[in-house]
Each structure stands twice: as C-alpha cells, then as structure tokens.
Amino acid sequence: MSLIVQTLSDGLVLGGIYALSAVGFSLIFGVLHVINLSHGILVLVGAYLALIVSTALGVDPMLTIPVVMAVLFAFGYVYQRFLIQRAVDRSPLGSMLLTFGVALMLQNVMIWVFSPDMKSITPSYAFASFHLGLVTFDAVRVSALAASLVLLTLLAVLLKYSALGRVIRATAQQTLAAQLCGVNVRHVYALTFGVSAAFAGAAGIVIGIILPFSPNDEALWTMNAFVVVVLGGVGSPAGALLGGLLLGVVNTLTAQYIGPSFPNVTMFLLLVLLLLVRPNGLLGNAFSASR
C-alpha cells in the first residue's frame, strides 16, 4: 500500500514540474498557433541564467526567478516580433522551421559558451527530505512543485483578470474582432511570446534544481511540453496542469509496475489514444469557444 502511495505522490510531484515546463508552449500554441520548437532551449536558457545569477550573487536559485523571467520576457518579445512574426507572415510552416533552426543555433551557442558538460544547481536544501506517514518526499522536488503551482496560478490569474490577459484572450478567440477594436495584434503576439518565454525560463530554474542539465537536453523539454499540451489541452494553465500531472503519474506508475524503461512507451501510447478519441486534449482548446 505504501509503495503505491509513494509512487502516486512521486508522480504528482513530477507532474507539477512537467506542467510548468509546458505552459509556455501551450500558450504560444493556443494564441499564436505556432509550434515553438525552440521551447526546450528557452527552458535551458532559464536554467543556465539561474545558475549564473545564483552563483554570482550567492542567493537561493528560486530567488532568481524574477530576474530570469524578466530577461526571458524581453528575449521572447524581440524573438517573436522580429523573427517569428516575419516567418509567420510568409508561410504557416515557416515558424516551425525557424524555431527549429533557432533551437539548433542556440544549442550550439550554449555548447560554445557553457561547454557540453553537465551542470547542476545545488540549493542548500538539495539533499533534504521529509516524511508524511510512510511516504518520503524529496524536499527539492516538493519546493519545485510548490514553485510550479504558484507560477501556474499567477499565470491563470494574469490571463483571467488582468488587462493584458483579457487582450491576449480576445486576440486568441477573435483576432479580427480584436483588431477592429483597436488591439495591436502583433504587439499582443509578442507580449504573449514574452510571457511564455518567461514561464519557460522559470521552468528551467525549477528543472535545474532537480536535474543535472546540459545543452543537448533541449529536445526532451520540447517533446515533454508537446505531450503535456496534447494530453491536457491547448492554451490554459489548467490544461497544462492536468496534462502534466497525468504525464507524471503515468510515468511513475509505469516505471514502478511495468518497468523503468517503459514510461516513454505508455506516454506515447496515451498520446496516440488521446489524439484518436479527443484530439483537442482533455480540457479542449481554451480559446476555441468563440472561433
């Protein structure tokens, strides 16, 4: 009994982290209809920035979240406005090729700057744990989960109640109508990309404190984000959270009861099944209601 409770707890903790890593990807897909294949590299940029800033200032890596998010927001805004938008204007597939190319280039720049060696962020509580009944919790993973939930909630609040959130939702739901109401759609797209990049950067910090990382991990985080979005649904933090938790639980249950080498098999089996029976994900497209 304690083994299954432990496995489920581990899955939920892992799922929360998957959710944060995917929410930026989901938002871009939902609002801009762009599959951002450079998502994983933005996650890693966040991890490397957190490593640099926390080492330089001697502070807890979690405290670097505002700085990293601000840098990534600015980068995301410029990246979308001056590169991706131009590709989108020319061909619908152009953005996919462009983001793939940027991912490859940035990966090589990272190897050049940071070396291909693995890095890790080690906060003071990296090796701490606590027990609740028979279940053991890894403190660093639980703190990563807590950070993920707080950030996902903030994003949900931002999208639901702020002026920026309303404009993003309006643009996603009825682009033409938003334009007619005076919304600068290109600016909103760039803002959305900036917000998504900022959340990818925050996910990088969370991932960096629980896992060693190196530049060649970028594809893993893009792929995970893709699976989470297909499972949970496009465009909303709630969809990303549901998809992430599902992925995390499936991952640990499979590893425990079928075999540690099988999580990818069940993950992609689930992906195929969901694409067949519910192609918009469990929560559907958050912005599709009025399209």
Next chain:
Amino acid sequence: MRRRDVLLTAGLGAAALAAPALRPARAQATKTLVIGGSVPLTGAAAETGLNVNNGYITAATYLNDVLGGVEIAGEKYKIELKLFDDASDPARATTLIQRQIDAGTDFFLGSFGSNIVLPTAAITERAKKVMVQTGGGSDAIFTRGFKYSFGMFPRATRQFAAASALFKTLKPTPATYSVIYNNDAFSKTAGEGVKLSCDAAGFKRLDQYELPGKVTDVSSVLASIRANTPDLLVCVVHDQDSLLIARQMVATGTNVKLLFQGLGPQLASYREALGKYSEAVLCSTYWDDSVPYKDPFFGSAKKFHDYYKTKFTRPIAYHVSGAAACIETYVIAMQNAKSLNPEAVREALVAADFDTQYAHIKFTPEGDGEPLSLGGMIGQVQKGKLETVFPEKAKSAEAVYPAPAWDKKA
C-alpha cells in the same frame, strides 16, 4: 640593362642557386601522415567527445611541434588530423567517414559512443582501412569478425571484471547486488557485463533496473531498492543519470553499503554537485597521471598531463589520455611495421605489446583491449578526490567499505 632588370636577374639567379638546397628540406617538411575520423563536438556525446578530440590534438601537436614529427621507415612525417564534427549522429558520422575513404585516407581514429563507432567501423572494415578508437566498448564492435578495428578498452561485458574482483576483497564480503542501466547499446551491454562478472563471483542478484535513454526521475526505482536493499548498487548509466540517481538517493535516504557508478564520479562537476555526499562512491577509471607506464614520446603520464595543461584549460579525463594513446599506438605500429601500408600497420597492431602513457597496449584477436592490460582501475571518492583503490599495484588508498550512510557523511 636597366637597374630594375639587373636586380630581377640577380634575384632569380640567387633563387635558382638556392633551390637545390631548399628542395630536400621542403620535401622533408611536407611529408604528412593523414589520419581521419569524426568526433562528436555537439549533440548528446559532446561532453566526452570534446575530451577525445582534445586527446587527439594533444598527441598530434606534441609529436609535430615538440618532437618535430615522427620517423617512420627512415622518413620524417608530420601528422595531419582530418577530424570532423559528427554531431553525435551515427548517420552523419558514416557519411563523413565514407567521404574520407573516397578521398584516400587510410587510417582512422574513432568517434565517441558505441552507436557511432560500430557503423563507422563497419565502413572502414569494408574498405580495409584501419581504425583505432577509444570511444566504443560495446561487444557488438568486437564480435562481428572485424579485423581492422582496435579499441582501447576491453569489450563492455569484460569491463566489470576488475570491479567484481575488488568486491571479493572487501571485508565483510558483500553478498548481494542490484544493477541499474540505461536502455542503450553500451549501457545494456555493460549491465550484462556486471551481471556476468558478479554472478560468476558468487554475488546474489536482487534486482535489475533498465532506465530509458533520457531519465527525469528515479524515485520508483529507489522505492524498490529501499524495499529490497542490496549490499552493492551498481549503476552503469550516463554521467547525468549517475548524478540524478545519487542526488535522489541522498534526498530519499536510500542507503546501500556501496554505490558503484561507472560514469560520473570521475568528473569534477559530479563531485562538486554532490559535495560531501560523493564520498566513498566507486567508479571505473582507466587512467590518472600516476599510472606507472613509460611512454616513448611523452616519457610518462605525468609529463603527458603537464603538456596537456599547456594546451587546454579543460580538466583532463581518461578519455583524453586514451585518445592520445590511439595516435601513439598508430605511430609505434607504423614504426614497427616500417611502412604506411594499411595491411602492414594492421598486422603491427595485432602484435602490439608496448607501453604508452595511457596503459600497456595489447589487443585481443577480436581487436578490443586485452582485459588485464587495458582493463582499467577502480577509483573511489575519498576526501573529495578520486583515489585508485584497485588493482593492488596501482592503488593510492584502501577502499572504504561499508560506505557511511548519507546522513553520516561528514
């Protein structure tokens, strides 16, 4: 004759007079020995690929710049490396190697990773060109009847013999073990090697865990280990996964009497990330600069390391030494063969029996490293430093066993 014409004629005359004297010297200097290959400078294998590349460059630069070239059959040669980035991609590597064969290259150095070395070795084998490599240990490379491929390690299933021999010497003798490996060619074969060696040595296997190629969480594996705890936990996984496993073991209080991680503890980044918790973790190590071999070019491992430090700031790893030894092995074999004919060089490699700064070079008939000569050593992290604890003749410290529990590590 105008003044300008006089100067021109005099200049040409002087050049003509000097030409016979210059010609032999120029011919001597331009003799080159081309060695081709690919290395992963980007992609999944780039971390170790960079070490392999640095090893090749260190040896070639030393032989060319410090020794002024190498003498083979009475002629002086400078080594020209034609190495290209294969991006850790076997398909790209095979294309690069085929192109070099088409361009007339006779000798090849290996990439890193059995998944790349195996298909590239198949291509050089078909073309009857020699490959000496330090990046592929999978049994598949050495059990297909290849005659032109030579490796600086024993095949993967023979690499754990030294570790299980060490385990037998520990007091009290451990009784049980579990093994963790990744689902990829090298790691799976290495896992098989662990099982073969440990089963043969009489240790009881409790469990085996196969992880996917990319791992983000091992909590379920550790839960199983806590429920059925072995004396020895052997992880033959990639270095990133080794660190992840160790971190999660500490955090979840998963204790075993001894943790062996094939890759990871050799790296300073691993030891820094784990800090005091890296204490007493064991690993394989094929080289450090105290190995007692006499090298015909560098003199010793220490001098090799000193020269490496003048060229690179990156900390040295055993792959650097192994890669440099590939080039040294080629040169010694060519000197012994007194020829640059690939067939003659291959025969000299088959008969190799000499020291380099890396190890005593000797190959099995299948081309992998002879297990006793090239079988490596066992290291253990002690006071933050990697000490050699096996074999007896090379050890710098006694093995610590049983390792203290994570919360007792000072």
